[in-house]
Amino acid sequence: xxxxxxxxxxxxxxxxxxxxxxxRQHLRGTELSKLTLVDVVEPDVPTDAPCPVxxxxxxxxxxxxxxxxxxxxxxxxxxxxxxxxxxxxxxxDKGYRINLDGSRHLFEAIRKAGDNYCPRVVYTSSxxxxxxxxxxxxxxxxxxxxxxxxxxxxxxxxxLLADLTRRGMMDGIGIRLPTIVVRPGKANLAASSFFSGxxxxxxxxxxxxxxxxxxxxxxxxxxxxxxxxxxxxxxxDGEAIGPRRNLTMPGVAATVAEEIEALRKxxxxxxxxxxxxxxxxxxxxxxxxxxxxxxxxxxxxLGFKADSSFEAIVRTYIEEEGISV
Amino acid sequence: xxxxxxxxxxxxxxxxxxxxxxxRQHLRGTELSKLTLVDVVEPDVPTDAPCPVxxxxxxxxxxxxxxxxxxxxxxxxxxxxxxxxxxxxxxxDKGYRINLDGSRHLFEAIRKAGDNYCPRVVYTSSxxxxxxxxxxxxxxxxxxxxxxxxxxxxxxxxxLLADLTRRGMMDGIGIRLPTIVVRPGKANLAASSFFSGxxxxxxxxxxxxxxxxxxxxxxxxxxxxxxxxxxxxxxxDGEAIGPRRNLTMPGVAATVAEEIEALRKxxxxxxxxxxxxxxxxxxxxxxxxxxxxxxxxxxxxLGFKADSSFEAIVRTYIEEEGISV
Numbered sequence: 001x002x003x004x005x006x007x008x009x010x011x012x013x014x015x016x017x018x019x020x021x022x023x024r025q026h027l028r029g030t031e032l033s034k035l036t037l038v039d040v041v042e043p044d045v046p047t048d049a050p051c052p053v054x055x056x057x058x059x060x061x062x063x064x065x066x067x068x069x070x071x072x073x074x075x076x077x078x079x080x081x082x083x084x085x086x087x088x089x090x091x092x093d094k095g096y097r098i099n100l101d102g103s104r105h106l107f108e109a110i111r112k113a114g115d116n117y118c119p120r121v122v123y124t125s126s127x128x129x130x131x132x133x134x135x136x137x138x139x140x141x142x143x144x145x146x147x148x149x150x151x152x153x154x155x156x157x158x159x160l161l162a163d164l165t166r167r168g169m170m171d172g173i174g175i176r177l178p179t180i181v182v183r184p185g186k187a188n189l190a191a192s193s194f195f196s197g198x199x200x201x202x203x204x205x206x207x208x209x210x211x212x213x214x215x216x217x218x219x220x221x222x223x224x225x226x227x228x229x230x231x232x233x234x235x236x237d238g239e240a241i242g243p244r245r246n247l248t249m250p251g252v253a254a255t256v257a258e259e260i261e262a263l264r265k266x267x268x269x270x271x272x273x274x275x276x277x278x279x280x281x282x283x284x285x286x287x288x289x290x291x292x293x294x295x296x297x298x299x300x301x302l303g304f305k306a307d308s309s310f311e312a313i314v315r316t317y318i319e320e321e322g323i324s325v
Numbered sequence: 326x327x328x329x330x331x332x333x334x335x336x337x338x339x340x341x342x343x344x345x346x347x348x349r350q351h352l353r354g355t356e357l358s359k360l361t362l363v364d365v366v367e368p369d370v371p372t373d374a375p376c377p378v379x380x381x382x383x384x385x386x387x388x389x390x391x392x393x394x395x396x397x398x399x400x401x402x403x404x405x406x407x408x409x410x411x412x413x414x415x416x417x418d419k420g421y422r423i424n425l426d427g428s429r430h431l432f433e434a435i436r437k438a439g440d441n442y443c444p445r446v447v448y449t450s451s452x453x454x455x456x457x458x459x460x461x462x463x464x465x466x467x468x469x470x471x472x473x474x475x476x477x478x479x480x481x482x483x484x485l486l487a488d489l490t491r492r493g494m495m496d497g498i499g500i501r502l503p504t505i506v507v508r509p510g511k512a513n514l515a516a517s518s519f520f521s522g523x524x525x526x527x528x529x530x531x532x533x534x535x536x537x538x539x540x541x542x543x544x545x546x547x548x549x550x551x552x553x554x555x556x557x558x559x560x561x562d563g564e565a566i567g568p569r570r571n572l573t574m575p576g577v578a579a580t581v582a583e584e585i586e587a588l589r590k591x592x593x594x595x596x597x598x599x600x601x602x603x604x605x606x607x608x609x610x611x612x613x614x615x616x617x618x619x620x621x622x623x624x625x626x627l628g629f630k631a632d633s634s635f636e637a638i639v640r641t642y643i644e645e646e647g648i649s650v
Contacts, residue, residue: 092492131568135466143468145487145569152488156481162470163477167417243456244470 001033002026005069007060007106008080010039012183013124013226017078018046020227025050027076028120028235038069039081061102066109073113076234077121079106085128086190088150099153107160111169121161121172122233125246127219127291129155129176137295140248147289158246165238165245173233173241175299178221178251182317191286195220198256199263199314202271203323211280214257217292221251222307222316229304236302244298250306252313253293262311266318267325326358327351330394332385332431333405335364337508338449338551342403343371345552350375352401353445353560363394364406386427391434398438401559402446404431410453411515413475424478432485436494446486446497447558450571452544452616454480454501462620465573472614483571490563490570498558498566500624503546503576507642516611520545523581524588524639527596528648536605539582542617546576547632547641554629561627569623575631577638578618587636591643592650 004021008014018037025032032051037043042057058065060081070077081102088095103123110119128151129144144155154176161172183196194211195218201208221229229249241247254262264272296304307313318325329346333339343362350356357376362368367382383390385406395402406427413420428448435444453476454469471477479501486497508521519536520543526533546554554574566572579587589597621629632638643650 141460141468143466144484146484147491147568149488149492152484156484159469159471159477159481159484163474166472167474243472 002028002030002076003034003036003072003074004032004076004078005036005038005074006078006080007038007069008078008082008124009037009043009055010041011080012185013180013223013230014039014043014078014080016223016227017080017230018043020231022046022049024231027231034072034074036069036074061098061105063105066106069106070109070113070117070119073115073117073119075119077106077110077119078230078234079103079121079123082124082154083150084190085148085150088153089148092149095149095153099150100156103157104160107164107170107172111164118168118171120234120238121170122230123157123161123172123174124230125154125158125174125176126151127176127178127248127294129158130291132289134291137253137293138248138291139295140298162243162245166243171238172245173236173238174246175229175233175304176246176248177226177229178219178249180223180226181220181313183223184317184321191283192218192290194283195259198259198275199317202263202274203267203318203325205274207274207276209278210256210275211278211283212256212287213279213284214260215255216284216287217253217255218287219251219253219291219293220307220310220313221249222313224316224320225305225307232304240302247299247302247304248294248296250296250300250304251294252307252310254310258310262309262314265311266314327353327355327401328359328361328397328399329357330361330363330399330402331368331405332363332394332403333407333449334362334368334380335366336405337510338505338548338555339364339368339403339405341548341552342405342555343368345556347371347374349556352556359397359399361394361399386423386430388430391431394431395434395438395442395444398440398442398444400444402431402435402444403555403559404428404446404448407449407479408475409515410473410475413478414473417474420474420478424475425481428482429485432489432495432497436489443493443496445559445563446495447555448482448486448497448499449555450479450483450499450501451476452501452503452573452619454483455616457614459616462618463573463616464620465623487568487570491568496563497570498561498563499571500554500558500629501571501573502551502554503544503574505548505551506545506638508548509642509646516608517543517615519608520584523584523600524642527588527599528592528643528650530599532599532601534603535581535600536603536608537581537612538604538609539580539585541581541609541612542578543580543612544576544578544616544618545632545635545638546574547638549641549645550630550632557629565627572624572627572629573619573621575621575625575629576619577632577635579635583635587634587639590636591639
């Protein structure tokens, strides 16, 4: 029996992870025994779970909270909670408090739990741990020089996770997620929002703004792949990973032009016409500092699988969100 | 006028740095106005200083201490304080408290000081931020995968320094020091101790133990070079460095055989005979996981200079310590 704690369970990826866990009913070879869902807002409790589910609204970074969250010793902890890139940049204190101190409190609570408690901790890191200038493709052993506070905080979390795991104090794996595309719902204020928007909005019959050139290349994965990465990381043999516990996830490198071509093929020319080019120098500059393509050889050799193409990413979105085309 | 704070001033490199600052009487183009020396034991106050010197014994990592240390707004801060590798591994809490929390408290005190206070902070990092397996040579953009808690703590300090500097909250430069050879004084318990010992002990007419094979290659710098790195880092134009504020220092890659050859040339065959080979598998294994040779291209292009040869390192030791050969 496997008990699971999901921190950050109310977010887009968190909700899809919970749905996937419930659908498969098992993890690490045994049935689910308990699912504890945590977020800053109370996560929805699914009604079709094969085991007891509890939902907790709390600030997981607050003093003493991590100790409570692990008090019944979950076997697997998915740590997805984070202040996103933009807010970590605009609110220095909040970003460091949640993304660094929160992760550290969690890891320290595990270390101090006693009873040889050593759960598998799956930590969502980000390709933001890398900073330009980049080689193309970026190899697995490229150095971590984040250019944002968010990337810095994620990189520090990776280091703590690796050290505590090396010392046998927990069993962590960090996975650096590509940009998740196509995000369902509304556009947000992230500079990366348009990578989803130019697919999502036209498929819903709405206009989308394209602020960058058609030749911009980006590294992406579907929400379904992100969930598959998390579950694979939870089940992976720790011995096989070795001491380098943080892995760049495989993705699809596609240009904006290739995105548009996939939209044309799936949704037709009329939808492509809903994309309006409105160049934005600020966004162009931000996106220019992001990683574009990785040689995610280690993750691939450990069995993590990318989406097969950008077209496949769009078809996944259509299928998961029930869009008619 | 330049005021200077040295944290970790009672250590071997700290003392030599203070001597060098006093000898040159200026830094960053202006005369020294004040020198504040801090360590966990009270640093010696030099009598020949061209400016007021104060010595403070304190735990710089304790709550509120960093704020006091920077209360008179030193222009340059040398942060050399650290729990060494071995002790950081054996005492988890102490290592994290001093090496991580101590550095973070210092950086946060600077950030919160107000009045646009933005001192140059020279942070001593270490080649321990890297972990095997390595390419040979190790390039400037090799990833940080420390295999010790000490290396983890140093790497986290580097990340915090880079982020706060990027945000204009301080003006930091991190320098990754090679192993410092020849260390004066007695052998210590560090696994690297023999790299100094096989030179120092024979030059003093004493037997030295060599626990590894003659073909072991290592990356080294003299104490004099380490001091020159620190001073150069204090004076370097921040614009020239760019956003990657942590630099691997140039060193001399020499094998144990080359060390012995330098000893023979300088001290004669009789002294070489004082080296006793006593292979130690544990030390051989530890040393095998250490970096051996770097392509320190960035630091070199920024004007940091390595010792010219291992022989020059030995001659520096003889000169600085007044050894007769």
